[in-house]
Amino acid sequence: MTFKKKYVVFIISAALILWALPFIGSENLSFQAVWKSSGQYALDHRILWSLRIPRLILVLTVGASLAVLGASYQVVFNNVLAEPYILGVSSGVTLGLVVAETFFDLRSGTPQNIAVGLLFAGLVVMLFLLSYQWRSGRGLEKIVLFGMGLNFVFSSLLFLVLSYRSQSLGAGSIRWLFGHIPWLNTSQSLIFLLINLTFLSGLWAMGRLIDGLTLGDSVAYTFGFSPAKIRGLLFLLTSLQLTLITSITGAIGFIGLVVPHCVRLLFHPGSTRLLFIISALVGALFLGVSDSLSRTLLPPLEFPIGVITTLLGGPLFLALLWKK
Amino acid sequence: MEKITNHPFFIEALNVQLGFQPRSPLSDKPISFQLKRGLITGLIGPNGAGKSTLINALVTGQSIIRGKLLCYGIEKNRVSKKDSSNLISILPQEPTFPRELRVKHFLELAFLPSTGLLKPLPSVESEQFELELNTLSLKPLLNKYLKQLSSGERQRVFLARALLQKPRGLLLDEPTNHLDPKATSDFWQIIQICKNQFAIDILVSSHDISLLKKECDWILAIKDGALFFDGTTDDFFRSDITEKLYA
Numbered sequence: 190m191t192f193k194k195k196y197v198v199f200i201i202s203a204a205l206i207l208w209a210l211p212f213i214g215s216e217n218l219s220f221q222a223v224w225k226s227s228g229q230y231a232l233d234h235r236i237l238w239s240l241r242i243p244r245l246i247l248v249l250t251v252g253a254s255l256a257v258l259g260a261s262y263q264v265v266f267n268n269v270l271a272e273p274y275i276l277g278v279s280s281g282v283t284l285g286l287v288v289a290e291t292f293f294d295l296r297s298g299t300p301q302n303i304a305v306g307l308l309f310a311g312l313v314v315m316l317f318l319l320s321y322q323w324r325s326g327r328g329l330e331k332i333v334l335f336g337m338g339l340n341f342v343f344s345s346l347l348f349l350v351l352s353y354r355s356q357s358l359g360a361g362s363i364r365w366l367f368g369h370i371p372w373l374n375t376s377q378s379l380i381f382l383l384i385n386l387t388f389l390s391g392l393w394a395m396g397r398l399i400d401g402l403t404l405g406d407s408v409a410y411t412f413g414f415s416p417a418k419i420r421g422l423l424f425l426l427t428s429l430q431l432t433l434i435t436s437i438t439g440a441i442g443f444i445g446l447v448v449p450h451c452v453r454l455l456f457h458p459g460s461t462r463l464l465f466i467i468s469a470l471v472g473a474l475f476l477g478v479s480d481s482l483s484r485t486l487l488p489p490l491e492f493p494i495g496v497i498t499t500l501l502g503g504p505l506f507l508a509l510l511w512k513k
Numbered sequence: 514m515e516k517i518t519n520h521p522f523f524i525e526a527l528n529v530q531l532g533f534q535p536r537s538p539l540s541d542k543p544i545s546f547q548l549k550r551g552l553i554t555g556l557i558g559p560n561g562a563g564k565s566t567l568i569n570a571l572v573t574g575q576s577i578i579r580g581k582l583l584c585y586g587i588e589k590n591r592v593s594k595k596d597s598s599n600l601i602s603i604l605p606q607e608p609t610f611p612r613e614l615r616v617k618h619f620l621e622l623a624f625l626p627s628t629g630l631l632k633p634l635p636s637v638e639s640e641q642f643e644l645e646l647n648t649l650s651l652k653p654l655l656n657k658y659l660k661q662l663s664s665g666e667r668q669r670v671f672l673a674r675a676l677l678q679k680p681r682g683l684l685l686d687e688p689t690n691h692l693d694p695k696a697t698s699d700f701w702q703i704i705q706i707c708k709n710q711f712a713i714d715i716l717v718s719s720h721d722i723s724l725l726k727k728e729c730d731w732i733l734a735i736k737d738g739a740l741f742f743d744g745t746t747d748d749f750f751r752s753d754i755t756e757k758l759y760a
Binding site for chain 1: 569572573574589592593594595596597598600601602603605608609610611613614615617618621622625626628630634658674678680
């Protein structure tokens, strides 16, 4: 397929999927419910506009963001195995959430505890990392290893708390391990969308600087760039965004790792900015489809979304690698 | 910028001590030298003598413990962002590069510093870059991916990237390390063109003594972080200094 054809096919199928997504669910909605709100359409209208659409906004936002975050880390670390969770930020946030819920009875989902307890957890990790980077100056591998170490420590602490809790409080632990999509109302999901769009435009703006880093630090210096500052700013932005996302949905796996990969294999984008844009679209669609599947496979059961993303994307990804 | 254009020297070291930690410089003896413009200077010395450290210090302004290291009369951290990319360009010893990128998109990264953040990068296929592309015979490679290139082709692409940056001076850190004899001589041909046609001042580090003898106008030798020799290529090879350098 030629370059342009690929984009046309992609955009048309993306539009079709996007159009279909709100109508998929345990209730079958009629299309007229989009604009008709009276009589037999009243219930459908409400389901569509107060439940499905806000949820879709949230899901698409998270999917797009995770894909772009993963893409940015893969470029900056020059490592195909990099993903958004590589710095240990989100495992720190998850731990904070679970601790707040288990020991301080702050129910998750209330804005107060999301804002306070969990931003805190993310910030601690982030400051940890930044101070580490500035002290050692160079050595990207070291940052990755450091993040991996943090991940191990936080994850085992998380398991510790969860196993304590499952004995005293019962179930509900699995969503902390695989991520879940909460039901937000329209204004909440729109605010979430706006904040994430701000972060994403920041990353998009940094695209050129990140391009410069891919040539190696010494070349970036001749460009008048300061690699340490660019990386510091990038880690700051991405960690903040990741903290926000994780505190709402938990750590949804796989998207940040595989979507940028697939985009690179299929589209070969010529710049980091283009990689970001396509990854955002693919990531959004991918999580949108995964969420619909998680709700409709065995209604009213809702599967953890991370399980679906992995089950859906894993074979696709393997097939793509096989073909290449 | 005018001051830079008229400055008589490419690189000057004024009592420079290099090192990674402030308290332990590579050598107690500070380095001083002046490299004239319009020359190809060979930088030689045993492994660990400080060649790469010197080249990196020129680019980053780091690892300079004492003294001043100047490019065209200015220190690295005094260069404005705008002028930086037109001052010197570098071909690192082990360049990192995005493997999945096409050659043309990779080359266009050379225009990053001169293009506004919101403007599109100029296309490398436009006429104004004909000369560079033809000199390095890169036209047939433009649509290939970097991962598909041979070592020789890749090195030519990296050199092209450095040239498209339109620098006054070029730093090459062991550029022909991985190349076969044919690719090596092709590469040096291009280096000579850079000097003669594009009027670029060149500092190249290498272990290939016979090539340096043939291609360089000036030799700068360092050993254990200190200056060992600074003079014409003829003088260097007239004496038995090579043996002493590697002794």
